[in-house]
Amino acid sequence: MLSITGAGISMVTKTGNRGVVCATDDVSARIEDLQFTLGEGPCVDAAQFGAPVMIPDLRTPDDVVVDRWPAFIQGADAAGARAVFAFPLRIGAINVGVLDAYRSVPGPLGDGQLRAALLAADAAALALLHIDTASDDLFSDDVDARSTYQLQVHQATGIVQVQLGVPTEEAFLMLRARAFALGRPLVDVATDVVARRLRFSLEDQ
Amino acid sequence: MSSADVFGRSDRDREQLLAETFVVLADTLVDDYDVVDLLHQLVDACVNLLGVTAAGLLLDDQRGNLAVVASSNEETRLLEILQLQSDAGPCLDCVRSGAPVSVDDLEIDQARWPVFAEAAMSAGFRSVAAVPLRLRTETIGALNMFHGAPHPVAVNERRLAQALADVATIGILQRRSSHRSAMMAEQLQHALNSRVVIEQAKGVLAERNGVNMDAAFTALRRYARNHNRKLSELAMDVVRGEIDPSTVQTGRRAT
Numbered sequence: 264m265l266s267i268t269g270a271g272i273s274m275v276t277k278t279g280n281r282g283v284v285c286a287t288d289d290v291s292a293r294i295e296d297l298q299f300t301l302g303e304g305p306c307v308d309a310a311q312f313g314a315p316v317m318i319p320d321l322r323t324p325d326d327v328v329v330d331r332w333p334a335f336i337q338g339a340d341a342a343g344a345r346a347v348f349a350f351p352l353r354i355g356a357i358n359v360g361v362l363d364a365y366r367s368v369p370g371p372l373g374d375g376q377l378r379a380a381l382l383a384a385d386a387a388a389l390a391l392l393h394i395d396t397a398s399d400d401l402f403s404d405d406v407d408a409r410s411t412y413q414l415q416v417h418q419a420t421g422i423v424q425v426q427l428g429v430p431t432e433e434a435f436l437m438l439r440a441r442a443f444a445l446g447r448p449l450v451d452v453a454t455d456v457v458a459r460r461l462r463f464s465l466e467d468q
Numbered sequence: 469m470s471s472a473d474v475f476g477r478s479d480r481d482r483e484q485l486l487a488e489t490f491v492v493l494a495d496t497l498v499d500d501y502d503v504v505d506l507l508h509q510l511v512d513a514c515v516n517l518l519g520v521t522a523a524g525l526l527l528d529d530q531r532g533n534l535a536v537v538a539s540s541n542e543e544t545r546l547l548e549i550l551q552l553q554s555d556a557g558p559c560l561d562c563v564r565s566g567a568p569v570s571v572d573d574l575e576i577d578q579a580r581w582p583v584f585a586e587a588a589m590s591a592g593f594r595s596v597a598a599v600p601l602r603l604r605t606e607t608i609g610a611l612n613m614f615h616g617a618p619h620p621v622a623v624n625e626r627r628l629a630q631a632l633a634d635v636a637t638i639g640i641l642q643r644r645s646s647h648r649s650a651m652m653a654e655q656l657q658h659a660l661n662s663r664v665v666i667e668q669a670k671g672v673l674a675e676r677n678g679v680n681m682d683a684a685f686t687a688l689r690r691y692a693r694n695h696n697r698k699l700s701e702l703a704m705d706v707v708r709g710e711i712d713p714s715t716v717q718t719g720r721r722a723t
Contacts, residue, residue, distance in 0.1 A: 312658065313658065313661045313662075313665075314654045314655070314657045314658035314661065315653055315654050315657050316654065317651050317653060317654060351661075353661055354664060355661060355664030355665040355667065355668045355707070356664075356665045356668050356669075356703075356704050356707035356708060371651075372653075374530075377530055377653055378530055378531055378532060381529075381530055381531050381657070382531050385531070413547075413551055414536055414547050414551075414663070414664075414667045415544055415547065417664050417667035417668045417671065418667045418668070418670055418671040418674070418681060419671060420667075420668050420671055421667070421668040421669060421670060421671020421672040421673075421674070421675065421707065422671040422672070422674060422675040423671075424668075424671070424672060424675075424707075425671075425672055425675035425676050426675060431668060431707055431708075454544055457544060457671075457681065458544065
């Protein structure tokens with residue numbers, strides 16, 4: 264199975280500004296830069312539509328409507344990329360940024376690579392969310408990674424957002440921080456919030 | 469010969485309902501539809517047509533878990549039973565094998581998935597069935613049905629459930645992104661993230677309007693329908709504070 268040649272992460276800040284966080288090599292950096300400069304490309308679409316955008320071959324017009332990203336396709340190809348895969352760093356309405364991976368040869372991602380990329384995107388989304396709070400203890404992983412996919416967690420996020428009058432991303436972090444502080448699984452704390460057994464108030468924070 | 473079903477409906481009534489359901493689904497698919505909304509119509513149809521007590525739809529999240537995208541009610545208990553199946557349960561077996569799985573009576577057949585069976589029975593379910601969401605060789609999820617009483621699945625019930633599951637598969641995979649035919653991973657992840665946005669919006673509505681999750685979801689769906697909005701786009705507006713939660717609950721358009 265062909266592996267990924269390089270990857271980059273760009274971040275969307277609360278004010279809507281975007282910036283490149285990291286890139287593993289020059290080609291990745293160029294792919295990120297191109298999309299910022301041009302305002303077009305798989306990364307831009309992934310962020311906008313909230314779903315991955317996979318281009319297994321930049322030179323196969325079947326896969327890409329060339330009119331949509333004419334300059335990006337040309338530029339990425341010239342930089343040495345043949346396949347580009349963009350994964351939104353998203354938790355529902357929370358939009359943190361995009362993970363871009365590229366390969367110098369064409370071809371789709373295998374199932375294992377797709378899984379690895381999605382898990383990497385999940386981890387990157389959480390990591391970027393935590394950058395502000397500088398609370399990296401939350402990664403020591405008492406918080407079950409699978410909790411992210413449990414619906415009560417997201418219902419509770421919405422509830423806490425209203426209780427505290429904070430943005431969604433902060434509500435999500437508060438919920439995680441509370442679970443960590445209590446030494447309880449995130450999904451259990453979320454279930455208590457949904458069942459109205461636990462309320463968040465500003466004084467507690 | 470006509471036989472009444474659990475709702476006391478005749479064969480003719482059921483045929484009428486079946487025809488109406490598929491007309492509505494076909495209409496949805498040719499229009500610009502919201503995936504999660506469509507999947508909810510499907511689980512509702514499953515309850516109405518098959519007379520099951522509860523139904524849910526799980527998708528392979530492509531990270532090694534099964535994620536709930538639609539359920540016939542919003543009770544946390546049902547969500548938990550559905551979610552448990554990432555570890556073991558009929559849906560996991562169904563997704564792995566690509567074949568239907570059913571247990572007529574969980575009390576007799578507990579050993580297969582002990583944790584799942586216990587949780588399901590304590591929630592009042594006695595029988596469970598799952599049919600795959602399948603496209604050619606790929607299985608992307610499962611439609612899960614529960615009965616409150618022991619229930620052997622009849623051939624025609626399984627066929628109807630499979631037909632509903634097939635509509636779900638088509639609905640998830642044929643939605644085109646605005647610019648090109650998208651790939652399976654893009655479609656699945658889109659559906660899964662849409663569901664998360666909707667959950668966040670339900671939380672906002674429930675807290676702001678002092679209602680439960682079911683009422684919040686009903687209001688969200690009703691408002692989307694009445695104002696010709698896509699459910700997940702409306703949900704996004706709710707979470708981002710771009711629409712007043714009370715107007716969604718009362719159904720009146722913001723002025």
